[in-house]
Amino acid sequence: MKVPDSSGNIIAITGPPGIGKSCLVDGLLQRLTPALKVAVLAVDPTSPLSGGALLGDRIRLSVLDDKTKSDSIYVRSVATRSSSGSMPSIVQGLASHLLANAFDMVLIETVGAGQSEMRCAAVANRIIVVEGPARGDSVQAEKAGLLELADLIVVNKADLEGADRVINDLTISLTINEDAPPIVKTSAITGEGLDELAEKVTNLEERTSSRRARCRQKLLMAHENILIENPLFEGILDRMSQEGLELVDALRELSE
Amino acid sequence: MGARQRIVIAKPGLDGHDRGAKVVARALRDGGHEVIYTGLRRTPDQIVRTVMDEDARFVGLSSLSGAHSHLFPKICNLLRESGLNDVIVFGGGIIPESDRAVLFDAGVRAIFGPGTPSAEILEFVDFASTKDCGVGSKDDWHWGD
Numbered sequence: 001m002k003v004p005d006s007s008g009n010i011i012a013i014t015g016p017p018g019i020g021k022s023c024l025v026d027g028l029l030q031r032l033t034p035a036l037k038v039a040v041l042a043v044d045p046t047s048p049l050s051g052g053a054l055l056g057d058r059i060r061l062s063v064l065d066d067k068t069k070s071d072s073i074y075v076r077s078v079a080t081r082s083s084s085g086s087m088p089s090i091v092q093g094l095a096s097h098l099l100a101n102a103f104d105m106v107l108i109e110t111v112g113a114g115q116s117e118m119r120c121a122a123v124a125n126r127i128i129v130v131e132g133p134a135r136g137d138s139v140q141a142e143k144a145g146l147l148e149l150a151d152l153i154v155v156n157k158a159d160l161e162g163a164d165r166v167i168n169d170l171t172i173s174l175t176i177n178e179d180a181p182p183i184v185k186t187s188a189i190t191g192e193g194l195d196e197l198a199e200k201v202t203n204l205e206e207r208t209s210s211r212r213a214r215c216r217q218k219l220l221m222a223h224e225n226i227l228i229e230n231p232l233f234e235g236i237l238d239r240m241s242q243e244g245l246e247l248v249d250a251l252r253e254l255s256e
Numbered sequence: 257m258g259a260r261q262r263i264v265i266a267k268p269g270l271d272g273h274d275r276g277a278k279v280v281a282r283a284l285r286d287g288g289h290e291v292i293y294t295g296l297r298r299t300p301d302q303i304v305r306t307v308m309d310e311d312a313r314f315v316g317l318s319s320l321s322g323a324h325s326h327l328f329p330k331i332c333n334l335l336r337e338s339g340l341n342d343v344i345v346f347g348g349g350i351i352p353e354s355d356r357a358v359l360f361d362a363g364v365r366a367i368f369g370p371g372t373p374s375a376e377i378l379e380f381v382d383f384a385s386t387k388d389c390g391v392g393s394k395d396d397w398h399w400g401d
Contacts, residue, residue, distance in 0.1 A: 051260060052285035058306065059295035065302070075309055079290050 010095045010106045011201065012120035014146065015130030017112025020156040022060035023188035024130060024197070025109050029063040031198035032105070034072040039098040041091055042109045046079040053079035057109055074098065082228055086111045087119040089225045095123060105202075118149055121214040122221035126151045126204045131170065133162030147174075149210045150181045152200060158187040179207050230254055258382030263314040266294040266303040268331060271321035276349060276370075280316060283374030289381065300327060304334045307343055314381060317364075319349040329362035332391050336363070341392020344384050346399070348372070363391040366399030 013021050025040055032038050042057035055077035064070045080088050087110065095106040110120050121127060129150035147153065147170075155167050167183055174180040184200060186193035227233065236253060239245040265281045267274050274296055281291045292310045294303060307315050315335075317328055328347055335343050347359065348368040356367050366380050380399050389395055 046290075047285060047288075050286045051288040053290045054281055054285045055290060055292045055310075056295075058292065064305075070305070077290075077292050077310055 009099060009104065010108065010124045011126045011128060011204070012108045012110055012124035013128045013130060014110040014113045014117070014120050015132075015154075015156075016114070016135070019112075019130045019132045020188045021109050021112075021130055022057050024154065024156060024186065024194075025057075025107055026061050026063050027186070027188055027191065027194040028107065028198055028201060029061065029069065029073055030066075031194060032202070033063070033069040036104040036202070037072045037102060039074040039076070039095075039103045039106045040109060041076055041078055041094055041106060043078045043080060043087065043091065043111050045086075045111050046081050051081075055079060074103065080111065083119075083224065086113060086117045087123055087221070089221060089228075092123045092221075113146060118146055118213070118217055119221060120217075121149050121210070122217040126206065128152045128154060128201070128204075130154045130156050131166060132157040133160045133166050135166070149207075149213060151204050151207045151210075152181050153183045154186055154193075154197060155183060156186050156188060158185045158192050159190050177209065179209050181207055227254065258385055260288055260290060261314055261381055261385055262290045262292065262310060262312040263316060263381070264292045264294065264303070264307050264310060264312040265316045265318065266298055266306070267296045267318050268298055268300060268303055268327040269319060269321055269323045270297060271319055271323070272296055273320050274318065276320070277316075277318040280318070280348065280368075280374070280377060283377060284316075284381070287374075287378040287381070300331045300334050303331055304338055304340070307335065307340060308338060312343065313385065314344045314346065317345065317347040319347065319351070322350070324349070324351050325355050325358060328359050328364055332363035335391045340390075342390035344389055345391050346377075346380065346384075360396070360398045365389050365397070 013025060015021055029038055044053055044055045044057060046053045057077060058075055061075060078088060078091060080086060083089060091108060098106050108120060108124055127149050129146055131153060132155060153170060155163050157163060163185060167185055170183055182200060184193050184197050186197055232254060236250050240250055263284055265277050267277055281293050284291045294306055332345055345364050346366040347364050351367050351369060359367060365384055368377055389397055
């Protein structure tokens with residue numbers, strides 16, 4: 001089994017904290033492996049205070065206990081480190097490297113993401129946005145942001161009350177556009193919808209209306225990397241915080 | 257503060273208490289390290305695989321069930337068999353003084369019992385990271401030696 005070329009092979013799974021991203025990744029791995037070799041890059045936030053991180057996404061991956069599948073899976077926890085967005089630039093390199101080394105698919109599990117955290121679009125060629133019940137009224141479904149970049153929307157926690165209403169709100173909102181993404185209803189607890197999700201994931205069509213927005217994220221990420229990798233960056237940061245170096249002067253020094 | 261390390265905190269065996277492991281994980285996080293927590297009831301194989309996949313420099317083993325004399329040396333051996341000779345192993349939990357010499361001989365570099373200040377564990381990580389004291393090293397140094 002191979003992922004068709006027309007489909008994406010770097011897939012971001014994003015959505016708010018605690019919505020079930022890790023459990024859905026587990027459900028997908030249960031169904032996709034060992035037929036496919038799948039790598040998971042699980043991103044968790046770095047502390048802005050200490051620079052440390054607690055990376056706990058592995059805990060949910062019960063699939064790793066299955067000897068017949070675990071050899072087809074690679075899981076790497078990634079901290080956001082110094083990147084300003086939620087997607088550290090190293091993920092791009094890791095994903096390319098894994099695909100070049102016999103992995104068929106890379107799943108990027110993002111940090112718990114808010115409405116405007118779209119940096120995953122710079123790395124992934126497909127985006128799955130996970131939503132769930134009891135996260136607001138129908139106006140939430142109309143708001144601009146992350147949902148507009150989704151190639152597939154998953155409404156998880158279908159075992160809880162209110163999932164159908166969320167699907168209804170999303171459907172009404174999204175079908176105004178011509179290339180509305182498919183919506184899949186899942187429950188990581190009962191397993192509902194996971195077979196359908198696994199099938200869709202291996203053949204996800206790109207939503208063409210979001211192509212320009214993706215390119216925008218790519219450019220922003222590349223630009224930020226140039227800034228962070230500037231050898232003067234940390235020193236200038238110190239001088240701004242300790243010696244009162246002005247922003248305009250800092251920018252001038254960085255661009256020299 | 258020393259360089260940032262990647263550290264796996266693991267709960268081997270049939271032991272359902274991880275408050276201590278979580279406190280240590282949190283202290284290491286606040287000390288600026290990247291901590292990968294395995295969750296409860298991991299086998300030695302699973303722990304070694306995690307250390308390998310995550311490219312961790314340290315692995316901290318927490319045990320309160322009394323099975324440390326079996327599990328800790330087994331994990332040290334598996335690390336060496338997997339070629340992960342540079343990985344530094346430390347442990348904690350309820351480990352009687354009389355059991356410790358055997359664990360140090362097996363390659364464990366520090367044992368932290370109840371009441372250890374978290375600053376001491378951070379000190380150990382900083383100090384050990386500058387030494388050649390991976391599980392495959394011939395050096396018989398251990399913390400508090």
